[in-house]
Amino acid sequence: MSTSADIGLWGVPLAILGGAIRVSTPFLFVSLGECLTERSGRINLGLEGTLVFGAMAGYAIAFQTGSAWAGVLAAALAGTVFGLFHGWICKFRGVNDIAIGIAMMLLGSGLAFFFGKPYIQPVAPDLPAIPLGWWSDVTQVQAALQINVLFLIGAAFSVALWWVFKSTRVGLTIRVVGDSTDAARAMGLNPDLVRLLATAAGGALAGVGGAYLSLYYPGSWNEGVSSGQGLMAVALVIFARWNPVYCFWAALLFGGAGALGPALQSVGVSQGYYLFYAAPYVLTLGLLIATSSPNRALEGAPGELSITK
Amino acid sequence: MSHERALPTGAIGVEAVGMTMRFGDFTALDNVTVNIRPGTFHALLGENGAGKSTLVKCIMGFYHATSGGVLVDGHEALMTDPKAAHALGLGMVYQHFTLVPSLTAAENLVISRADAPRVINWGKERADLAAFMARMPFHVPLDQPVNRLAAGEKQKLEILKQLYLGRRFLILDEPTSVLTPAEAEDVLGHVRALTRAGEITVLMITHKFREVTRFADDLTVLRRGSHAGGGAVAELSHDDMARMMMGADPDLRSIDRTGGAGAVVLKLDGVRATDRSGLKPIEIDALDVRAGEVLGIAGVSGNGQMELMEILTGQRALEGGAVMVKGNAFTATRAEAKAHKVRYLPEEPLRNACAPKMSVAENLAFRLFDVGAGPKPRFWKSGRQIAENAQAMIAGFKIKTASPQSPIAALSGGNVQRAVLARELSGDVDLLIVSNPCFGLDFAAVSAIRARIIAARNKGAAVLLISEDLDEILELSDRIVVMSEGRIAYETPGATADVAEIGRYMAGHG
Ligand SMILES: Nc1ncnc2c1ncn2[C@@H]1O[C@H](COP(=O)(O)OP(=O)(O)OP(=O)(O)O)[C@@H](O)[C@H]1O
Numbered sequence A: 001m002s003t004s005a006d007i008g009l010w011g012v013p014l015a016i017l018g019g020a021i022r023v024s025t026p027f028l029f030v031s032l033g034e035c036l037t038e039r040s041g042r043i044n045l046g047l048e049g050t051l052v053f054g055a056m057a058g059y060a061i062a063f064q065t066g067s068a069w070a071g072v073l074a075a076a077l078a079g080t081v082f083g084l085f086h087g088w089i090c091k092f093r094g095v096n097d098i099a100i101g102i103a104m105m106l107l108g109s110g111l112a113f114f115f116g117k118p119y120i121q122p123v124a125p126d127l128p129a130i131p132l133g134w135w136s137d138v139t140q141v142q143a144a145l146q147i148n149v150l151f152l153i154g155a156a157f158s159v160a161l162w163w164v165f166k167s168t169r170v171g172l173t174i175r176v177v178g179d180s181t182d183a184a185r186a187m188g189l190n191p192d193l194v195r196l197l198a199t200a201a202g203g204a205l206a207g208v209g210g211a212y213l214s215l216y217y218p219g220s221w222n223e224g225v226s227s228g229q230g231l232m233a234v235a236l237v238i239f240a241r242w243n244p245v246y247c248f249w250a251a252l253l254f255g256g257a258g259a260l261g262p263a264l265q266s267v268g269v270s271q272g273y274y275l276f277y278a279a280p281y282v283l284t285l286g287l288l289i290a291t292s293s294p295n296r297a298l299e300g301a302p303g304e305l306s307i308t309k
Numbered sequence B: 001m002s003h004e005r006a007l008p009t010g011a012i013g014v015e016a017v018g019m020t021m022r023f024g025d026f027t028a029l030d031n032v033t034v035n036i037r038p039g040t041f042h043a044l045l046g047e048n049g050a051g052k053s054t055l056v057k058c059i060m061g062f063y064h065a066t067s068g069g070v071l072v073d074g075h076e077a078l079m080t081d082p083k084a085a086h087a088l089g090l091g092m093v094y095q096h097f098t099l100v101p102s103l104t105a106a107e108n109l110v111i112s113r114a115d116a117p118r119v120i121n122w123g124k125e126r127a128d129l130a131a132f133m134a135r136m137p138f139h140v141p142l143d144q145p146v147n148r149l150a151a152g153e154k155q156k157l158e159i160l161k162q163l164y165l166g167r168r169f170l171i172l173d174e175p176t177s178v179l180t181p182a183e184a185e186d187v188l189g190h191v192r193a194l195t196r197a198g199e200i201t202v203l204m205i206t207h208k209f210r211e212v213t214r215f216a217d218d219l220t221v222l223r224r225g226s227h228a229g230g231g232a233v234a235e236l237s238h239d240d241m242a243r244m245m246m247g248a249d250p251d252l253r254s255i256d257r258t259g260g261a262g263a264v265v266l267k268l269d270g271v272r273a274t275d276r277s278g279l280k281p282i283e284i285d286a287l288d289v290r291a292g293e294v295l296g297i298a299g300v301s302g303n304g305q306m307e308l309m310e311i312l313t314g315q316r317a318l319e320g321g322a323v324m325v326k327g328n329a330f331t332a333t334r335a336e337a338k339a340h341k342v343r344y345l346p347e348e349p350l351r352n353a354c355a356p357k358m359s360v361a362e363n364l365a366f367r368l369f370d371v372g373a374g375p376k377p378r379f380w381k382s383g384r385q386i387a388e389n390a391q392a393m394i395a396g397f398k399i400k401t402a403s404p405q406s407p408i409a410a411l412s413g414g415n416v417q418r419a420v421l422a423r424e425l426s427g428d429v430d431l432l433i434v435s436n437p438c439f440g441l442d443f444a445a446v447s448a449i450r451a452r453i454i455a456a457r458n459k460g461a462a463v464l465l466i467s468e469d470l471d472e473i474l475e476l477s478d479r480i481v482v483m484s485e486g487r488i489a490y491e492t493p494g495a496t497a498d499v500a501e502i503g504r505y506m507a508g509h510g
């Protein structure tokens, strides 16, 4: 039996927590993808486009096949293709990864809008969520703890990625390539190949983040499905100092900021709440300014990254 | 060995036969043959740009020689890429560090192995590394990221890495140019002991004759890409070596000092800043440099000299105090530097004083590309002015470059140094700030550059010389101060300087 208890202002933190978990998942996947790519010494600003295209592809395939998981897989594949394309172009001399990223961002969104037109109306199946709030009678608690499977996968993945960077050959290879191309060459590694694969894997993760948008929250496909999560994730990775586990916490923080506006609205604050909708953007700016210094290089930044070099 | 390996151990011999290497229509190496006998310590000498680095990179498969081949233990070997060389037991420590800065020493060692495990069991690896280290003559901390290690420790780690990888033929490209004399002595002594024990063969590129006589068995000299001589070190004097390198008796100019100190040009007053790590303070209460004098700043690297240089070049913000040039506050803007005729030679000039991908000619024109005929700055750049300037400087400072149009990053280390000096010493100079001006230069270039510094002083320039080479400080300075822990710890006139006393202050206990 559940009661809709009147929990008053307690509803705000609860709604923020629930919102954080719900809103953070795309941040988490895109930032893990960006983290992986940047650790290999490349920056892929195109992940925003990958995210939007992943949202469209995931929704379309889920609708066609009737399976949300098929949609997730399709989004990951689409993301891989975008990543491969970015990685392939960047290997040519004189090509700038940031410029290509911006082009890919526009390309991804443009293609998604073009192919996505027929899927704005139909309803595709949702991704399943686990009701972790079963122990409580309070509906608000139950709602907040309705946790999507992808969030849990993402959380597990951030720990796994941290372990990969620390204790596997693949992870160390990526870090070597990201930190010093010369050292990598002297070791007989092929930096372009490593970066190509890292960018592809990063693209796949961003694609999955997109699928979450269209298949769970907000849970439909339209052209405004992303509100810049793909770009904010870049700032998030810097804030998280290129550490996948910190990426998880940072994604929760950004998710919480994103949930601030809706949470205030839900408890009946009717004025000025829309200002709080800007919280994630303000947070992005604030954190970047607060954590930077004119005198010190960013701790943990991969040495070959074009923005920190 | 710390990991299972079926390879045989012990030193191997390597012979490079008829090596030719062309970059475009520039011949960097011309039919060079060198034989390095197993278990010997072989030195490779040559002027800056003689082709030493190019030769060893061809041996290692880093460059593909235009023609010629490599024999390993008498068998022809195809060096398609460094991996092929590694598989045969050849290893190289490059002129620039190739350790991965953000990885720890342990991570660097493990990942450099060709058979690095897919999943690394750190417990086991650490135990193996400890066992390996126990057998080595020198040690480095394994759990620190490499970018926190001092230069000497990095160089030791580079050599340890090669031994850890089971290399039996080791190429060292100027291994001591980043080390203090004591560190160099220490590292090379251990390397020599390993060759004596028959564990490795060593080919070392160096500019220091002293190291050659002290540690090497055989030597080979390159001159302008060709084999210019060689033989057993025991039978050669330093003069013989110099003659082989230069092709004639070298003209080692030494210029006498004339004139004395004049008015104060550079004045530091209560300067405060933080060092690179952001933890230690730099505190220089008072420092004056007068016209017509060389003030030498001695000190072990990492005691704030690099930061002092950055303060003077405007790369590091002041937290307090003031830098004054001729009585005016100085923040190192281009306009101020021009007005007061301040010139710089920072360390790592390729990074700190050049645009690496721009051409040699353009880099040489950085001080004058906007100088017009009249008082107004020039708007349209003049290709002719830049070309003529480049031609004059390349000839005047003997800069070896394929063409004035090649990117400055393609020059050999010593030639980048010359190019920057050529640019900075052109025209009138009132204040010259130099940091380690002779790092990695051949002996002739060293004497030429020192002569130019003294010449600038004699013409009335104030010279601030920061150097880790105490001999250089003693030779050039009119006045010497010692920097330790970010402060000026000691001051003495150059003429009556007591080396032991300076050494004590450098070591931090005066
Ligand atoms: N990649 C390259 N492209 C074009 N020219 C090159 C390249 N590498 C080297 N050179 C030229 O070949 C010549 C030999 O260079 P090398 O680096 O072998 O000199 P070096 O003997 O090692 O000198 P140093 O003592 O200054 O290190 C130089 O004139 C250099 O400009």
Ligand SMILES: [Mg+2]
Pocket (backbone or CB within 6 Å): B052, B053, B054, B095, B173, B412, B413
């Ligand atoms: Mg060299």
